[in-house]
Amino acid sequence: MKLLRLLFQIIKFRAYRDKKRNKLLFFLLAVLATLSLAFVVLVFSKDFSSGKEIFWGVTFSKKYAEELGLNWRKTYLDILYDLKADRVRIPVYWDEVEKTEGVYDFEDYNWMVEAAKLAGAKVVLVLGRRQPRWPECFSPGWTRNLTDKAVNEKIIDLVKAEVYNFRYYENIYGWQIENEPLLSAFGECPPPDINLVKKEVELVKSLDPRFLIVTDSGELSSWFRISQVADILGTTMYRVVWNRHLGYLFYPLPPAYYRYKADVVSKLNNNLKKIIISELQVEPWGEGRPIREIPLERQFKSMSFDRMKMNLYFARATGMTEAYLWGVEWWYWLKTRQNHPEFWDLGKTLWQN
Numbered sequence: 001m002k003l004l005r006l007l008f009q010i011i012k013f014r015a016y017r018d019k020k021r022n023k024l025l026f027f028l029l030a031v032l033a034t035l036s037l038a039f040v041v042l043v044f045s046k047d048f049s050s051g052k053e054i055f056w057g058v059t060f061s062k063k064y065a066e067e068l069g070l071n072w073r074k075t076y077l078d079i080l081y082d083l084k085a086d087r088v089r090i091p092v093y094w095d096e097v098e099k100t101e102g103v104y105d106f107e108d109y110n111w112m113v114e115a116a117k118l119a120g121a122k123v124v125l126v127l128g129r130r131q132p133r134w135p136e137c138f139s140p141g142w143t144r145n146l147t148d149k150a151v152n153e154k155i156i157d158l159v160k161a162e163v164y165n166f167r168y169y170e171n172i173y174g175w176q177i178e179n180e181p182l183l184s185a186f187g188e189c190p191p192p193d194i195n196l197v198k199k200e201v202e203l204v205k206s207l208d209p210r211f212l213i214v215t216d217s218g219e220l221s222s223w224f225r226i227s228q229v230a231d232i233l234g235t236t237m238y239r240v241v242w243n244r245h246l247g248y249l250f251y252p253l254p255p256a257y258y259r260y261k262a263d264v265v266s267k268l269n270n271n272l273k274k275i276i277i278s279e280l281q282v283e284p285w286g287e288g289r290p291i292r293e294i295p296l297e298r299q300f301k302s303m304s305f306d307r308m309k310m311n312l313y314f315a316r317a318t319g320m321t322e323a324y325l326w327g328v329e330w331w332y333w334l335k336t337r338q339n340h341p342e343f344w345d346l347g348k349t350l351w352q353n
Contacts, residue, residue, distance in 0.1 A: 048259045048319030055321060056350045057087030057124075058328040059279065061133050062096075062108065067290060068333045075332050076112060080119035083344065084351040088116055089124040089176070089278070089324045091131040094158055095138045101154075106165045113169045122173040124213060124324075127162045128200055129155050129189075130178040132279070132326075134286075136187025152196050159200050163207045174211030174232065175204050176278075182226050183217050194225060201229050215278045218258060219251055223265045227272060233265065234278025234324075239311055240302040242285040248302055255317035262320070276322040280315050282308050282343070283327025291330065296338060303327070305342050312350075 060079060065072035079085050092109050099105070109125075116123045130137050143151050159177075166172060177200045182192040201212055215234035216226045227233045235258065241249050262275040284303040287294055315323045331347055334340040 057324040059089040117171040128178040137189035176213040236279040283330040
């Protein structure tokens with residue numbers, strides 16, 4: 001009987017001890033979960049700008065303005081004189097400037113650089129084959145029957161001709177070599193070739209001392225390879241994209257993702273003078289078709305007026321000090337053709353306040 005009583009007391013003690021242990025374990029897990037949640041909230045909400053000024057610019061594509069049915073020259077002049085953008089990134093499309101092999105025509109692009117100069121605006125020119133806007137690579141038709149090696153040689157000739165033509169313009173701030181040249185997941189382009197990019201960079205370095213810029217995807221790349229070859233690295237910053245299989249997708253990345261990645265890459269590459277936002281999304285993502293064919297209510301699913309404001313805040317919060325806005329042609333189309341001036345008017349405040 002005594003043995004049974006003793007055994008019962010032992011079981012009772014162990015149950016009490018296990019209950020205490022479980023309570024302690026539950027308490028510790030609750031504390032850990034709370035701290036983890038606080039850390040996540042802190043990271044997702046942290047503003048790295050520290051009151052630093054951000055310099056805004058725009059990317060202007062002559063091709064895209066024409067695709068929207070706009071007069072590209074009037075659109076461009078209104079960007080300079082009504083919007084008052086003072087930094088413009090301009091893609092120089094190979095299939096427009098060398099329609100015939102060996103014959104270069106830079107007239108339209110000279111006009112753009114000169115107009116920017118008269119307006120007091122700085123210009124970044126995108127050189128080479130791979131350029132902003134779909135399908136990314138813009139080879140002239142006469143290159144179709146050439147070997148890859150021969151095409152690469154023609155690209156080098158193109159870049160040399162571009163620098164020779166434009167280098168006398170004092171308002172050119174820097175040369176961008178290709179556009180996201182190592183990104184294989186997007187665009188209708190040949191496989192990435194880092195050696196070709198290096199040759200282009202070395203060529204431009206030998207011809208002109210201004211900043212050399214390379215760009216990479218902010219969401220789909222680590223930046224490590226491309227960041228080794230130039231003075232400035234530009235990153236894309238997209239928040240809402242569209243996929244034909246999955247529909248609209250939101251990138252749940254916080255400003256900290258870009259900030260910490262930039263800090264790591266900068267420490268690993270002494271050649272980098274800074275990292276900028278080369279494409280900040282402020283237009284909708286086309287659903288595999290021209291924007292003009294998509295109803296406005298669907299366009300506003302991926303870029304509403306509120307989303308534009310949030311993206312501008314998001315860019316500031318990364319702490320980067322230079323950002324080129326992607327979609328100024330679309331703002332102008334909304335303002336002049338769709339009676340939606342609010343995007344353009346918000347853009348004005350970036351340069352006129």
